[in-house]
Amino acid sequence: MAPIEIIVIIILIAGFGWLIWKLSEIARSRADTAAAQQEILRLSQENARLEEKNSAAEEKQIRIDELEQHIQLLSDEKAELLSQITGLKTTLEQERKAASEKQKNLEDIKKEFTAEFKILAGSIMEDNSKKFTEQNKTGIDAILKPLSEKIKEFEKRINETHDTNLKDRGKLINELQNLQKLNKQLTEDAENLTTALKGKAKVQGNWGEMILERIFEAAGLESPREYERQFSTTNQDGKRYQPDFIVHLPQNRDVIIDSKVSLKAYEQYCSAESDAQQEKALKEHINSVKRHIKELADKDYSNLQGIKNLDDLLMFIPIESACSLAVQNAPEIIDMAISSNILIATPTNLMASLRVIKNLWRQDKQNRNAIEIADEAGKLHDKFVAFYNDMEKLGSNLSTAEKSYNAAINKLKTGRGNIVARTVKLKELGAKTSKAVSADLIEDALENDTKELPQP
Secondary structure, eight states: OOHHHHHHHHHHHHHHHHHHHHHHHHHHHHHHHHHHHHHHHHHHHHHHHHHHHHHHHHHHHHHHHHHHHHHHHHHHHHHHHHHHHHHHHHHHHHHHHHHHHHHHHHHHHHHHHHHHHHHHHHHHHHHHGGGOOHHHHHHHHHHHHHHHHHHHHHHHHHHHHHHHHHHHHHHHHHHHHHHHHHHHHHHHHGGGHHHHHHSOHHHHHHHHHHHHHHHHHHHTOOTTTTEEESOOEEOTTOOEEOOSEEEEETTTEEEEEEOOOOOHHHHHHHHOSSHHHHHHHHHHHHHHHHHHHHHHHHHOGGGSTTOOSEEEEEEEOSOHHHHHHHHHHOTHHHHHHHHTTEEEEOHHHHHHHHHHHHHHHHHHHHHHHHHHHHHHHHHHHHHHHHHHHHHHHHHHHHHHHHHHHHHHHIIIIISTTOHHHHHHHHHHTTOOOSSOOOHHHHHHHHHHOOSOOOOO
16 A cells, blocks of 8 residues: 555544544533533522522511511610609609608697797796686686687698698509509500501590590599590680590699591501502601691690690600601601690600699699698787787786775775774764674774874
8 A cells, every 4th residue: 555545544544533532522512511501500590599588588687677676666665664763753752851841840830839839828827827716717718719729720730731741652652653554554555556556547546545544544633623535615616626635734724635646557557568568658657647736736726715724735646656656757747746836745755744744733732731721820820919919918907906906905904994994983883784794804904904094
């Protein structure tokens, strides 16, 4: 075989070998590509599952953040309640000290009056006791009895004031305990909140009024003297109004409380399943609060008949977190309310306000008692001065009567030329008489008649 043919055969064999190798490489490349595509598909599916898990984790984190925010609100409410309890305890201690000081002052006044009376009365009685006859003693008893009754009445009034202070301190302790019970009760009432919020406006209003009624009872206010529910009245044009609650303050002042704010949007916010729904419900909740503020401002309760010197108008929101949610996301609500002379109240700060009002009534009663006691003390002082002046006059009259009595006795039997001695001499001279003078009287008269009768 020729060398060229051999070379051609070798080249052909090499070409076929290279072709076979290339085909095998292509096959392996295709297999690798298919495996890579399969791996890419698997990784895509795994990535989709991871993204789904990540989305669920983000939703859980949002829910956790909401729960943490709610827990923080509850913690803040608890801290505020504890702060109020501490403040009330401080007020109780201050009232105890004030009551103790008042009692000490009243006892000091009583002791001063008693001591002064004993000194003056003792001095007068000591100077004149030997001069009083039984009839004079009866007259003095008639003078002393009204004064004694006044002193007893004054002492009784002081004791009643002391007892009232003790009872008031006991009531304040009970109010602190009631505040703790109310906090527990409000927590239990929150379980019924969903039912009330999902109801109609009338159901929500009734629920708010029920919460208000419990707060009034826990605060210890007395109806109708200190507050009235569903007070019906009219304005100058004859239009009828019916505020939910009117709180009466001392010195003829009133505070109106409204509980009709709608919380339906707040319920929708709490039950929203997406951010969009929650954002929409939040805006509606804020608008609902603002709308109710404007409605209250337009009513102008200050011109209603039977309302005395309106101090404030309170818009009551029965859920702390509903109020916090609106104010945190729309701080202008506070300025809007204040500019309309409206205060926003929640169960926590309303309870504190009603406690203050209750203490104002208690202080007003104590002040009126103190004024009455001071008036009685003034009357007692005036009566004492009049009694002292009467005793002075009585002593002077007794002294004058004693002098007149001694002068009369002197003329009758003890003086020189006394009447008895002259009568005896007239009888001795022959004067006719039907009655005889006692021997002792004659003896004393003649013994003292040692000199001749004075010349006229």
